[in-house]
Amino acid sequence: MPHSSTSAKTQSQTTPASPQLQSRLPRVGNTIFSTMSALAQTHGAVNLGQGFPDFDCDPNLPAAVTAAMQAQHNQYPPMPGVAGLREAVAQKIQALYGHRYGRDAEITITAGATQAILTALLAVVHPGDEVIVLEPCYDSYLPNIELAGGIAVPVPLTPGSFRPDFEKIAAAITPRTRLLIINTPHNPSATVWTDAEMLALAELLHGSNVLVISDEVYEHMVFDGQQHQSVARYPDLLCRSFIVSSFGKTYHVTGWKVGYVAAPAALMHEFRKVHQYNVFSVNTPMQVGLASYMADARPYLELPSFYQAKRDRFKAGLQGSKLKLLPSEGSYFQCVDYSALSDLNDRAFCEWLTREKGVAAIPLSAFYAEGSDQTIIRFCFAKQDQTLDRAVTLLRAL
Ligand SMILES: Cc1ncc(COP(=O)(O)O)c(C=O)c1O
Secondary structure (H helix, E strand, O other), X not given: OHHHHHHHHHHHHOOOOOOOOOOOOOOOOOOHHHHHHHHHHHOOOEEOOOOOOOOOOOOHHHHHHHHHHHOOOOOOOOOOOOHHHHHHHHHHHHHHHOOOOOXXXXXXXXXXXXXXXXXXXXXXXXXXXXXXXEEOOOOOHHHHHHHOOOEEEEEEOOOOOOOOOHHHHHHHOOOOEEEEEEEOOOOOOOOOOOHHHHHHHHHHHOOOOOEEEEEOOOOOOEOOOOOXXXXXXXXXXXXXXXXXXXXXXXXXOHHHOOEEEEOOHHHHHHHHHHHHOOOOOXXXXXXXXXXXXXXXXXXXXXHHHHHHHHHHHHHHHHOOOOOEEOOOOEOOEEEEEOOOOOOOOHHHHHHHHHHXXXXXXXXXXXXXXXXXXXXXXXXXXXXXXXXXXXXHHHHHOO
């Protein structure tokens, strides 16, 4: 077939180059989480870097999803999510935080919290609008703001304590401020906002046009008897807020990527316009399975003590080591200051720790737009006890 071989040759000789691209996100590369996980794998290190459990979820949860698939819940669900799951979320929020969100107009099931945050930003941020982020912050916030055409205005949490500094936040608010992102319990610092801090924020924003994304993915991981202060508890905040949460975090299924957003109807109306033409809907059997699993509140009510025991085990193991532990009030993270051990910067220290000592962590500077020079790294303790014990043995030997 001379004709086809000639055309194949011509084709390969003249393969056209792809058009040149101008990146929408020129500063974005591989995330530190993927980089450290890959390094941990190469060196066979205990991976306390990326935030995911290394233990199984409750078998009743995949069983509920399997049952949903077998019962033929396999076609598109309604765009905002399966009604039963939205109802379960509404009931949970009401029971825990006292505000009843409308199942039909105020709750949407999303493909994880990450999608929820991007969708909320795309829905309400116009090009040139300013969005205040409190640093250190979860790594998707800044590129998400950029994609929405917004201008990120980073305000540092108080160095050392990582508490919000309301004078600094107030000073960052301008007539162009459209939105503020808060996150409690906080990744990476593991602080939990107090009632007084929530009230201070409510007072600061009272009467303004500033919206809030309240990232509450660690809502069920709060320790030592402290309470999670959802914005749903504060009328002055909930009226302007998108609450974002994640079933992945709560039920040890981070790979499922299912979460939800709760917001007043007017905000949710705009949110859904974007959601509808981006995700449209989240997979049905997961939603049906989660709805039936949520009938039992114990899994999330027992989560604080489950994770507090892990935190305490890890903490106790590190007592007497050269690492200085910062308070871990919530989330599944424990930050430590390594300045007694090394004057490497935090990224170089994490690489050294993974390569030479066999434990992977995340440098705190990765959570700042312009980096930072605190000698602090973050460990994730959502791990089996034996994984934590192995890490502790290695870390005590430093
Ligand atoms: C603060 C914070 N927000 C959002 C997310 C993303 O949650 P999801 O996996 O549901 O997208 C994470 C995950 O690490 C997180 O730490």
